[in-house]
Amino acid sequence: MRLRLLALAPFPLAILLALAASFMSGPALAYQLEGVIVKALAAAGCAVAAGAFPRRSRLRLAWGLQAACYAVLSLKTLPGLIDVVLLMRVSTLFANLVAPAAAFLMVQAWYGAGLSPAIPRRGRWLLPLLALGCGLALAGPTLAARLELVGKDPTALLLVFSAIGDIGSITLLAPLLLIAIAMRGGRLAWPWGILATGELCWLLYDLASLVAPLLLGPASALGATEAMRTAGCLFYASAGLAQRLVSRPAPSQAPPA
Numbered sequence: 001m002r003l004r005l006l007a008l009a010p011f012p013l014a015i016l017l018a019l020a021a022s023f024m025s026g027p028a029l030a031y032q033l034e035g036v037i038v039k040a041l042a043a044a045g046c047a048v049a050a051g052a053f054p055r056r057s058r059l060r061l062a063w064g065l066q067a068a069c070y071a072v073l074s075l076k077t078l079p080g081l082i083d084v085v086l087l088m089r090v091s092t093l094f095a096n097l098v099a100p101a102a103a104f105l106m107v108q109a110w111y112g113a114g115l116s117p118a119i120p121r122r123g124r125w126l127l128p129l130l131a132l133g134c135g136l137a138l139a140g141p142t143l144a145a146r147l148e149l150v151g152k153d154p155t156a157l158l159l160v161f162s163a164i165g166d167i168g169s170i171t172l173l174a175p176l177l178l179i180a181i182a183m184r185g186g187r188l189a190w191p192w193g194i195l196a197t198g199e200l201c202w203l204l205y206d207l208a209s210l211v212a213p214l215l216l217g218p219a220s221a222l223g224a225t226e227a228m229r230t231a232g233c234l235f236y237a238s239a240g241l242a243q244r245l246v247s248r249p250a251p252s253q254a255p256p257a
Contacts, residue, residue: 002245003187003190003242003245003246005242006190006194006238006242006245007190007193007194007197007238007242009234009238010173010194010197010198010231010234010235010237010238011116011201011231011234011235013230013233013234014038014227014228014230014231015227017034017038017227017230018031018034018223018224018226018227018230019211019223021034021221021223021226022219026134029079031222031226032077032079032253033079034226034230035074035077035226035229035230035233036074036077037074037075038229038233038234038237039071039073039074039233040054040070040074041067041092041143041233041234041237041241042066042070042074042233042234042236042237043067043069043070043071043074044067045236045237045238045239045240045241045242046063046067046069046070046236046238046239047063047067048063048238048239048240048241048244049062049063049066049130049191049240049241049243049244050063050067050240051244052187052243052244052247053247057110058105058109058112059105059106059109060209061102061105062102062103062105062106062109063102063240063243065098065099065101065102065105066098066099066102066236066240067240068098069094069095069098069099069102070092070095070233070236072091072095073091073095075091076088076091076181077093082104089158089159089162090158092158092159093158093159093161093162093165095165096161096162096163096164096165096166096169097161097162099165099167099169100165100168100169100171100172101173103169103176103199104168104172106176106195107172107176107179110175110179116246122148127174127175127177127178128171128172128174128175129169130174130175131171131172131173132170132171132184134170134203135166135167135168135169135170135171136167136171138166138203138206138210139163139166139167139170139206140167140209142163142166143160143163143164143167146159146160146163147160148181156185164166166206169199169202170199170202170203170206172199173196173199173200173203176192176195176196176199177194177196177200179192179196180195182202182254187246188246190198190242190245190246191239191240191242191243192239194235194239194242195235195236197235197238198231198232198233198234198235198236198238198239201229201231201232202228202229202230202232203237204228205225205229205232208221208224208225208228209225210223210226
């Protein structure tokens, strides 16, 4: 029951938070403070998951990196810091490189355990290629625009690596989904499935950032993108808590009378 709640609660909660922020007198500041809170929750959830694994474990490192990523994202969203351009670019670079590195470690932990045959061979290659195509379609134009800025502003190189990190994160969504599907029916499917859903929300956030302004008014477009970002953070928080729950030893059943 608790695992199902962790899987179902983030999305409606994200919509409610985005709606509540949109009705406030200063929605921009409300969205900003909301971002600080949900990213801190994601960092806390990932840190809780990291604590479920022994030291020097690959998954402990992966969850720890995710926690560091969201902690930096939360700090950079604080009022007053968000206007410091160089700080914003460095923190965005850190997050966009650490997040795919953490996802890669998680995927490697799965394959390192010798469980790769549970994933169909065709799917192991086809879905990542499709995800790479989505990443290039969404982040490719941004990458090209940022490359043009490098000659005028050397710090724009940080944004170039950030865009490359975005493409890597989107590409790694595919193996995370495949692992969740391969684990279906077991308790371990919950954290992996919730984690993959969080990555999917970040993909939808990138998509909404491009499409929503063309289809909706400014206020509605901002609300849609913020809802996706909030959902992505909350799903990461839920995934961390779910990982902690499934890592506990199952309670022993009482002997029959």
